[in-house]
Amino acid sequence: MRPMSARPVPPVLRWVLPLAVGALLLAAWWIASATGQFPRGTVPSPEAVARGFGAEARSGRLVDDIVASLYRVGFGFVGAVLVAVPLGLVLGRFALARAAILPWVNFFRTLSPIAWIPFAIIWFGIGDPPALFIIFLATFFQITLATVGATATVPRVHYRVADDLGLRGAAVLFEVTLPAILPQLMVALRVAIGVAWMVVVAAEMIAVRSGLGFLIIDARNALRMDLVVVGMITIGAIGIALDALFAWLGRAPMMRWGSER
Amino acid sequence: MTAPMLALHGLGFAYGATPVLQDLELEVAAGELVACVGPSGCGKSTLLALLGGHLRPTRGTVVRAGASRTIYQDGGLFPWLTVAANVALGVPRTVDAATRAARVGDWLAKSHLAEFADHYPHQLSGGMRQRVELGRALVAETDLLLLDEPFSALDYQTRLRMRRELAATLAARPRTVVLVTHDIEEAVQLADRIVVLGPRPASVRTVLTLPPGRPRAPTDPGVAAATQTILEELGLS
Numbered sequence: 001m002r003p004m005s006a007r008p009v010p011p012v013l014r015w016v017l018p019l020a021v022g023a024l025l026l027a028a029w030w031i032a033s034a035t036g037q038f039p040r041g042t043v044p045s046p047e048a049v050a051r052g053f054g055a056e057a058r059s060g061r062l063v064d065d066i067v068a069s070l071y072r073v074g075f076g077f078v079g080a081v082l083v084a085v086p087l088g089l090v091l092g093r094f095a096l097a098r099a100a101i102l103p104w105v106n107f108f109r110t111l112s113p114i115a116w117i118p119f120a121i122i123w124f125g126i127g128d129p130p131a132l133f134i135i136f137l138a139t140f141f142q143i144t145l146a147t148v149g150a151t152a153t154v155p156r157v158h159y160r161v162a163d164d165l166g167l168r169g170a171a172v173l174f175e176v177t178l179p180a181i182l183p184q185l186m187v188a189l190r191v192a193i194g195v196a197w198m199v200v201v202a203a204e205m206i207a208v209r210s211g212l213g214f215l216i217i218d219a220r221n222a223l224r225m226d227l228v229v230v231g232m233i234t235i236g237a238i239g240i241a242l243d244a245l246f247a248w249l250g251r252a253p254m255m256r257w258g259s260e261r
Numbered sequence: 262m263t264a265p266m267l268a269l270h271g272l273g274f275a276y277g278a279t280p281v282l283q284d285l286e287l288e289v290a291a292g293e294l295v296a297c298v299g300p301s302g303c304g305k306s307t308l309l310a311l312l313g314g315h316l317r318p319t320r321g322t323v324v325r326a327g328a329s330r331t332i333y334q335d336g337g338l339f340p341w342l343t344v345a346a347n348v349a350l351g352v353p354r355t356v357d358a359a360t361r362a363a364r365v366g367d368w369l370a371k372s373h374l375a376e377f378a379d380h381y382p383h384q385l386s387g388g389m390r391q392r393v394e395l396g397r398a399l400v401a402e403t404d405l406l407l408l409d410e411p412f413s414a415l416d417y418q419t420r421l422r423m424r425r426e427l428a429a430t431l432a433a434r435p436r437t438v439v440l441v442t443h444d445i446e447e448a449v450q451l452a453d454r455i456v457v458l459g460p461r462p463a464s465v466r467t468v469l470t471l472p473p474g475r476p477r478a479p480t481d482p483g484v485a486a487a488t489q490t491i492l493e494e495l496g497l498s
Contacts, residue, residue: 155336157333157336157337158336158339160310160313160315160331161331161333161337161339163314163315164313164328164329164330164331164398165350165351166353166354176339179339179341179342180339180340180341182341253381254341254342254381255341256381256383257340257341257381257382257383
């Protein structure tokens with residue numbers, strides 16, 4: 001990543017500054033809570049949240065919930081990538097197929113995945129399948145669209161070279177088009193994994209009895225606002241970790257040309 | 262004379278209603294280097310795409326006596342592959358992996374690029390990139406090379422050096438070459454014959470045959486005379 005302003009931020013400050021802001025927020029929260037600024041029952045104290053973290057971690061529930069949510073996001077997202085990328089490559093190469101299908105990809109992309117929840121439950125019952133279905137839908141259409149868009153930017157010279165080198169058909173799609181769009185695709189996947197993570201929480205509030213979304217809805221039902229905050233902090237932290245993972249993947253040697261050329 | 266490596270008869274091409282090339286007649290003999298020069302935008306790159314079989318003529322025919330490899334001004338290498346992997350792609354797919362690796366290794370050593378085998382194209386200088394691209398074409402043992410402004414993006418000194426290298430490579434292992442360039446000096450230094458194209462829709466204005474011995478020095482009086490003739494033909498003198 002290139003710094004946005006001319007003068008780069010020293011590496012140490014990249015850690016120190018956000019931690020300082022976090023400490024400031026925590027201090028404000030703690031002071032407001034200790035001096036009774038929040039009406040009773042509306043905002044839990046930092047101590048209560050810390051105790052909640054400890055209890056959830058010790059009982060093993062927190063880890064179970066994290067694993068359950070990551071599992072759903074992982075499978076739903078990988079499933080979407082496995083179908084959307086080949087479809088996007090084909091649509092990107094064939095103008096007629098693109099003309100026929102792309103408007104519908106766009107149509108479904110603008111539908112909030114949450115709107116599918118009633119169907120998800122009726123079709124797939126309860127448990128993991130409806131949640132996986134929702135994650136799939138939330139990411140499938142946007143990954144397809146991103147793949148098509150990136151495919152359109154591949155220089156014609158690459159295809160002529162591939163032709164000279166004797167590459168034909170699927171070999172062109174997977175040995176030329178796919179690596180050529182990979183840097184752009186990684187950016188799109190990084191956005192999509194964020195969306196998938198956001199959506200899994202919503203999906204888990206409805207049809208399952210595990211996961212971080214369920215943790216939050218279950219805690220609300222018991223009026224345990226401290227555990228709601230435990231769920232929120234965990235979700236945010238894992239969201240940042242997923243984003244960092246995809247940013248790191250995007251710096252692989254075979255993709256580096258995308259940002260350095 | 263043996264059958265030509267490449268023959269164009271009544272070749273014409275139009276993008277929709279816009280004619281680009283008209284009525285081109287040309288035969289290129291095996292081992293010959295023919296340069297095509299013309300004003301920019303006259304359709305030189307379109308011509309090369311037709312010769313390479315990447316575009317279909319709207320009129321006339323292109324007959325090639327074998328496969329061809331095209332080398333581009335810039336961006337012809339696959340940026341996601343290393344130098345070695347790019348060159349390896351040039352070796353025909355029927356060749357087994359060990360022979361392929363040996364051929365790539367040989368070529369890298371010969372071109373003094375062995376230490377850059379694991380570099381990516383964006384990490385190389387422009388001259389090195391063109392050398393790699395040339396290598397990818399040469400490891401194929403293809404007899405017909407099509408060069409689309411191959412040295413235009415390079416600085417003057419590198420360009421001169423690359424022309425000498427190309428001439429030496431062709432002397433060691435003759436191939437048929439069509440070189441498209443806007444650089445008249447380049448054409449006169451390297452070519453056996455020079456085809457001067459007119460403005461769009463381009464057709465052959467004149468064909469110049471040069472005395473043997475390439476590369477010719479830029480300061481050679483014969484080079485100056487030929488350059489003068491071409492400049493007159495293009496209305497630039």
